[in-house]
Amino acid sequence: MTSPEERMDDEPTVRNPALDTPAPDAGAHPERTAIRDAATDRSTQDVRSAVRSTTVDRRVRGETLERGAAGMDVAALLARTATVNPAATCHVEGEAVHHGTAGPGVVAAVDHTGGASAAADRRTHGDNPVYRSGGHDVAAVLAHTGTAPLVEPQPATRAVSGEWDADSLAMAITAVANRFLPASIDADTDFFDAGGTSLAAVELVAALERELDIHPDLDTVFFDARPRRLAHRWLADHPESAPARPESEPAAETDARAQSSPAADGHPALSAHTSGQPRLSADSNGGPRPSGATNSRPQRTADTAGRPQPADDRPRPFVDTDDLAQLFADLAWADRLPLVAAPERVAPRRILLTGATGFLGSHLLLDLLRHSQAHVVCLIRADDDQAAAGRLEHALRRFALPWSREVLRRVTPLAGDLREPRLGLSDERWNSLAAEVDSIVNAGAAVDFLRGYPSLRRTNVLGPLTLAELACTDRPKPVHHISSLAVFNGSDATTLSEDEPTANVTALPIGYDRSKWAAEAVLRRAGEHGLVVTILRPGGIGSHPDTGAHNPRDLNAGITAALMRFRTVPGFRYLNAAPVDWVSRVAAQIVGTPSAWGHTYHLTGAPTSLEQIVAETTVGGLGIRVQHWEQWCEDTVRAIKDGPVPELESLAQVLQSPAARTQLAAMVTAPPASASRTDAFVTAQGLPAPATAGPAARGKMLAAMAGSGPQPGEDPYLRFHETLSGTVGPVGETADVPCDLRLTLSVASSAQVFSARTLDVSGALTCAQLHDEPLTVKGTAIVRPHDGIPLRHETRHPIMHYQLTLRDSSGGTWWVEGYKFAAARRRMVRQLGTQVIEIGRTGEPASYAGEVAVPMHTYLPDQIDGIEIDSRLSERQQRLAKLLWLSWFGSQLGKSLLEPVLRVGTDLLDLRRAMRKEHRR
16 A cells, blocks of 8 residues: 555656756757757657547547657647737746756647647747746736636627627627626636536527527537637637638738737736746736747748748637646646645644535534634635625525524634635735634535536636645645545546545546546645645535435435436446535544544545445335436436426436536446545544435435425325224314215335335315315325424323315315324224314314224225335335335334333332332431
8 A cells, every 4th residue: 555645656747857957048059949949840740730629639639648658748738728828928026037948759739720839839949937947826827817807898790791700709709608697707707617507508508509600519618618718619610700811911910919818817917925936927828928928920830741831821720728738737836836844733723614615615614613623714705704704604504504603703704716816815815814724624616527627727726726825825734625536537446545546637537527636636746845735535425314405416416316206226336425424524533633634535434336225225115227327317317307307407417418428437337435544543533434325314315305306196105095984073062073084195205204204195084064075185194293202281192193284176275183192091003093183274273173083994904905015116125115114114103102101100110219208208
């Protein structure tokens, strides 16, 4: 077993010698420049023309990068990105900028016409700031990911009928996108970062097709939803939509103007770690670039034989940014963190927590407060601290967690943004936060299986990078990062152990997986600089076993809800999941235990196999069908739409995405996760094992997901009949009016019984005093209400509580409330069959009261032999379901009958002790 430090060598890390060995300026050594130019020209000989397929092209190039056959370094990766913005500048304060030599194997990026791009030429020659000496802070890389000063987009028109230029199309897309957002954005802000939802993205695509006659597919929008990028992608795919360049217009001027738009990702950089360090601005790809770089110079290109060619005036299509190149460029910025000493290993007193409004984060906040003495500062995206407090309160209440003045006394809501440089804080607030907190817990993440890496990187990768910068500022602080088992998706490992190398990044199927992989890689590099980093990897995070609170967008929760709703499940190997209360409890304990810091933990509990799920649901009487995951996806999406089932609409959106289906394919074939280090820690700390997600817990989750469980009108899991006959009369008078009830008691699923002890009741009531015709009955019956505790002013113990509504043919309604009681002196069978009832008009007090009982000759044929089980179950499952029902229902009735006897016995013992004391006196 290897340690986390040893495992860092297994990462497919790409490095450039120029990062460590500054070289003199290229201009001072023309012979070196000639050598580099010759090497660059030779490297283009084997480069094929770029393939525009956004899936195949990225996959092929990514595999080449990972294999490392060509010795590709960061310079080559950066060369894969699109052209830079010449208007952006880099201010260097008090230090020279040195250019490093390009590493071996660097190739020039080739555009779709076969020519080498300007960006590749500059980066090959060391113009990229990654190769300059001197350390830049993380704010520099984040500076290109913020939000540019908002300019209200104006509706754009085509310069020529049927043609768009990049700027006008970007502005037109922005104007359409703003109609589906809570606040306006500019052309360089991600649609989802601004509050766009998956449903809004579908509406946006439809509006673009209808109004602008452009047809981007939904996966393209999810991959990178910045309007300017969408415009560039569309024009690259459809060059016939781009206007022809006027012959009289110089190519250099056209290129410069085309690239002079605001930085694609953001705003000017914030200050560096120390004075005198450079400020970086952003290029059009979100990459920092030095001052003075421009696209106005003629570009060298190469023909197929590698011979230099003069620059031409042909319009060069937009070169699509490779998300793998962007990913490795993001990783490179972790190397700019300063070297720090290890933090003092003492229990934290003031913790910075991100993601406190999320499902896990809100539970983690409460556990940090319950099981430590620490004060918690919660970074929350909001306009001000008061709004942040309001969002936090709403989140806690939404997940059925307590909110009180005592909670607020130990919590400081801080308005900020994990996506922004320095968390969106002022320099003063940043510095004070760095000085006051002594531990950082990152539970914040954008969890979306549809969005691409470029759309997720600001939150999921650059956010942790900013927290690492904060941990290095002032006194060193430990960082505890909530990651995910998604970093193993696509791995060929037989067991996912805590020290197992993560999957090859090119094998990770979706942007979310890659962003979590990149975040871990960034923090491992931060660990090489002295930071103490703890990685916490949950798998699926299940609902709370007591409250039923759940994450509606969690894929495991969606599969569970579909299992209970449609009684089908994909044929997975293992589910690596644990309930949220256990995950947050263990995470909080690790944060508060200094000896546990600096390792990787799997917060998954014991893996659940498909065989266990089938056995459990069979025992519960669900009788699920196991399907191939592709067939399951199609059937589930169809069933959700046909229902319809709005509560599962987000699951349907995920299952309709080809990218998300790829992630699901990796999930269903995932091996079991092992958690030996976590198990040892849990045992040493005396923590409980995770609760098994049985029918009760799933039932509570479905109760919280109102409407997603089995619906009325469907075949119930179990039902039986109950006939009651007796008399009623006006309240306070003799009950002499005949009253008969013919009821059907049913349960939609076993979880309904085991979790809430509730039965659905339907049928008819016949009573001439109430109405000439039979009245329809609807309602519920609760078994052992109040856990059998006697009602107020009652000595009898309730066995069942009926709450019914009566309705006549004209719409008139009555209410009925009835109890079956157990008392020590009554005959056992009579107690089980006798019900005391009250009847009244809706909104009025009771007007009739009486007693009805089950005729003895109907008890056996109705309630035992007459039990009907869902016909969709096999014969064996039906027998098992009937046996389980009789066992459970009999045990509940047995408890109800014993409780009054036990109470009488206890009272007699108390009386005897009292008499003895009296006798002694």
